[in-house]
Amino acid sequence: MKNTIKVERAKQNMTQADLAEKAKVSRQTINAIELGKFTPSTILALKMARIFNTTVEQIFFLEDGDE
Amino acid sequence: MKNTIKVERAKQNMTQADLAEKAKVSRQTINAIELGKFTPSTILALKMARIFNTTVEQIFFLEDGDE
DNA sequence: TCTTTATGTAAAGTATACTTTACTTTTGAG
């Protein structure tokens, strides 16, 4: 799965730490998700979408390899 | 988190087993998610949205308790 | 250069998503 978290953060001028705080997860969790190291829960995806004033589908994209 | 999976399945006249097969997870996984026993991954949420021709936000809803 | 801020990374531990097998209960058609 791909994501546009970095871009959305840039739009809002927000650091990984800022986003982590707003979403109530650790900064490392945001970093890992942003780098595609793992897939967030749907709760976290929904929270990010809400924080960025957008939708889950505009942040996260299925790829061919996604089982 | 709440969800409307049962309703979406009904619209498409689809059993839990049907949905499980399309999403490539077990039937028990669908059952547990539908009953709110756990939160799916974002990949699974995106797949369900795609299967139901709708969006993640129309299937899954954050609640007050959601950390 | 020195310092600060943001990002990346790593390892160990905990919580939880998901699987498999198998059984029970509910529901609806006939």
Next chain:
DNA sequence: CTCAAAAGTAAAGTATACTTTACATAAAGA
């Protein structure tokens, strides 16, 4: 009522999301 399909449940195991602590690196400004 009966039978079959659908849904619910449970337990044990595996995979992975997420935390905490800690350190490394890069960029930018004083």
